[in-house]
Structure formats: structure tokens, C-alpha cells
Amino acid sequence: MRSMQERASSENARHDELLQARYGSQGRPASVFVNPTIETLLAHKSVRSFLAEPLPEGAIETMVAAAQSAATSSNLHQWSVVAVTDPQVKAKVWALAAGSSGSNNQFIGQAPVILLWIADISRNCEIAAAEGGDLVVPDYLDAFVMATVDAALAAQNAAVAAESMGLGYCFIGAARNNARELADLLGLPRLSYVTFGLVVGRPDNSKPATVRPRPAQEVVLHFNHYDGKQARESLAGYEPEFSKFREAAGLPKMTWRESVVNSMKFSYMDGREKLRDTVIARGFLLR
Ligand SMILES: Cc1cc2nc3c(=O)[nH]c(=O)nc-3n(C[C@H](O)[C@H](O)[C@H](O)COP(=O)(O)O)c2cc1C
Incomplete structure (x- = not known):
């Protein structure tokens, strides 16, 4: 069994390694509080090369439980997520999200799933309309911002959960390249739009990602x-x-x-x- 001292010194070395990868030779915090959650956060790297393996059973539901555990403006839950696993639908999502830069996001086709995070005020507008309420707030920019922020916080929680399970991910802002066509493809209701995608899968370690x-x-x-x-x-x-x-x-x-x-x-x-x-x-x- 390792002594407490040995454990503490190997943890310090690990923390140092994480901060070195994140800041290099720039000034960096002298010490940070580290625990398994913070270690996962500090070690983050976007992955753009995936094995053609399905996600482990329950992984999507675990990510969504993490996403639903994020704070949400006024407890209004103004977001939704569409998990695209069907290769044919995924190919269409990729075609709409292919960009002119870098990898062209071709890894969307490789990974087993792309989660499309939707700022969604449609459910609550429907409820307010059914209750005969005044639908004033939805017309304002703030309603759009609230739902967009909610979707982003939920997605980031899901992303951290994915990394903590040994999966890799990459956000896809290019999901907004053809936002109208993507909304039609997914059958989104009015008062919602895809904010971004999140490709998730098992990293292909023959082409390892590095910490940026x-x-x-x-x-x-x-x-x-x-x-x-x-x-x-x-x-x-x-x-x-x-x-x-x-x-x-x-x-x-x-x-x-x-x-x-x-x-x-x-x-x-x-x-x-x-x-x-x-x-x-x-x-x-x-x-
Ligand atoms: C909202 C958002 C959208 C992004 N969109 C794309 C994208 O469309 N394609 C891509 O390859 N990377 C995308 N990224 C990944 C960023 O390029 C990446 O996070 C950044 O370069 C930092 O690298 P790191 O995540 O490995 O630390 C996106 C990241 C965020 C947060």
C-alpha cells in the first residue's frame, strides 16, 4: 500500500502536469484545488477522431441526466436535445454542418451520435397560450438569450459527463451553418432552433487529441x-x-x-x- 505521503506527491505531480498542459510556460496559478471533477475539467480536449463503436448502454441517458442537473433560468427548462444515431440522418446533419475550415467536421459521420442542443421556448409558450396567459416575454431578445444559455449549460454538463466516462466529444457550432434546413430535418417546432451540436464517441487513440x-x-x-x-x-x-x-x-x-x-x-x-x-x-x- 502506498503511504499518504507518496499518494500526495503523485497527486501533486498529476496536478502540475495538468496545469503545465493547460498553460505551458506562461504564468499559472500557484495552486489550484483539485479533485476528480476538476481533474476531468482541466484535462479536457476536443476529440475529432472516433472509433465506429456504439456508446456504452446508458451513456446518452447519463449525459442527459447530467444536462438536466445544470442550473436552468427560473427552473423553466427551455431546452431540448435530439440524439441523432441513425447513420442516414447523421449523414444529412453532417452535410448541413460541413464547413470550409479544418476537418470539415467529417468526424460527425464517424462517431455513433451527435446530440443537437436546442434552445426551445415552444413548450412553455404552448402552456402559457393554453392557460390564456399574455405571451409578452417571448418576443424579446432576452427570451432567446435565456433559452440559448440554458441549452449551453445543459450541453456542457453532458460534455463533462461524457469525458468522465472516458468518452470524447467535440462541439459543432457549424450546426448553425444551415439552421433552417437542420430545423426542418429534425422536425423542430417554431420557437426553437439548434444552438450547436455535440459529437460524442469513443476516441480513436491511434490519432490522439492533445490538450490545447x-x-x-x-x-x-x-x-x-x-x-x-x-x-x-x-x-x-x-x-x-x-x-x-x-x-x-x-x-x-x-x-x-x-x-x-x-x-x-x-x-x-x-x-x-x-x-x-x-x-x-x-x-x-x-x-
Ligand atoms: C460552441 C462551440 C462550437 C464549436 N464548433 C466546432 C466545430 O464546428 N468544429 C470543430 O471542429 N470544433 C468546434 N468547436 C471546438 C473548438 O474549436 C475547441 O473547443 C477549441 O479550439 C479549444 O480546443 P479544446 O476544446 O480541445 O480545448 C466548438 C467549440 C464550441 C465551444
Whole structure:
């Protein structure tokens, strides 16, 4: 049996390894509180290569139980999720979510499931209408934001649950590339739209994903008031980590600043410029 001291020292080494992978040689927190939940969070990496194996029995239901355990605005549960497992439907989802960049999201076809997370105020609007209530709030932008935030929180809980079960995942914002067609494919009611997808499966470890470093905490963490100067200055330390990651992952050379510039170009949208028109047509007035 290992002594308590040995256990503590191997845990410290593990925490150090996790923080090293996340921040590299940038400044990083001197110590973080670590437990199995936080270890799972710190070790996160998006997976884009999957084995053609079904998920273990109960995995989808476990992820949805985790998702339903997330906080939800005013206990209103304004989200839904469609689990697409049928290869033919999945192929159509992929065709609608194929983008012009990187992997083109072809791994949607490989993985056993894509969960489509839906901001959904349709159920509650139906209830209020049946009760003869005034449907005022749904016309406002805030109703759209509330449902979108609810869907995102639920999905992130499901994602963490997936990783804790040894599964891999990748979010798919490209599910909004053709939001109208995807809503039609899934038979969504009005007052709902697919916010993003989440591909889940068993990672193909012959093409392992690596942890993508993050900028130092000073870039995102402010105490009491926003300090843009500190954030700008601290960002300089991110470029070497970003380059190292790209090189190790076999990705073409690019600075992080260049990736930011690219993300602002029209070509980056891949159809998502139509999203506002689509959600308005689906009943969100965004007042
Ligand atoms: C809302 C959202 C949408 C995303 N959409 C895509 C996508 O369409 N395709 C893709 O390959 N990755 C997508 N990603 C994954 C990000 O590229 C990834 O999280 C980011 O590069 C950080 O890498 P990491 O998750 O491995 O730490 C998305 C992530 C989020 C949060």
C-alpha cells in the first residue's frame, strides 16, 4: 500500500502536469484545488477522431441526466436535445454542418451520435397560450438569450459527463451553418432552433487529441474592475504556447492573432450570416 505521503506527491505531480498542459510556460496559478471533477475539467480536449463503436448502454441517458442537473433560468427548462444515431440522418446533419475550415467536421459521420442542443421556448409558450396567459416575454431578445444559455449549460454538463466516462466529444457550432434546413430535418417546432451540436464517441487513440493550451489567467480574470491593459500584455505569452501546440498537432503554422483575424472574415461564417433571419422566421422576434 502506498503511504499518504507518496499518494500526495503523485497527486501533486498529476496536478502540475495538468496545469503545465493547460498553460505551458506562461504564468499559472500557484495552486489550484483539485479533485476528480476538476481533474476531468482541466484535462479536457476536443476529440475529432472516433472509433465506429456504439456508446456504452446508458451513456446518452447519463449525459442527459447530467444536462438536466445544470442550473436552468427560473427552473423553466427551455431546452431540448435530439440524439441523432441513425447513420442516414447523421449523414444529412453532417452535410448541413460541413464547413470550409479544418476537418470539415467529417468526424460527425464517424462517431455513433451527435446530440443537437436546442434552445426551445415552444413548450412553455404552448402552456402559457393554453392557460390564456399574455405571451409578452417571448418576443424579446432576452427570451432567446435565456433559452440559448440554458441549452449551453445543459450541453456542457453532458460534455463533462461524457469525458468522465472516458468518452470524447467535440462541439459543432457549424450546426448553425444551415439552421433552417437542420430545423426542418429534425422536425423542430417554431420557437426553437439548434444552438450547436455535440459529437460524442469513443476516441480513436491511434490519432490522439492533445490538450490545447489557454492564455494565462490574467487575460480573462479581472478583480473588481476590468483591466484591458493587463489582459493585452499577458496575451503575448500565449503565442509560443499556441505555436508549440500547432506544431505538435501537425497543424500548419499560424499565430493565434492570425486565427483571430481569420475568425472575423465573412468567409468564416459558412452560412451562419443567415441565422438572424432564420430565428426570426422561427418565431423569435428578438425585440
Ligand atoms: C460552441 C462551440 C462550437 C464549436 N464548433 C466546432 C466545430 O464546428 N468544429 C470543430 O471542429 N470544433 C468546434 N468547436 C471546438 C473548438 O474549436 C475547441 O473547443 C477549441 O479550439 C479549444 O480546443 P479544446 O476544446 O480541445 O480545448 C466548438 C467549440 C464550441 C465551444
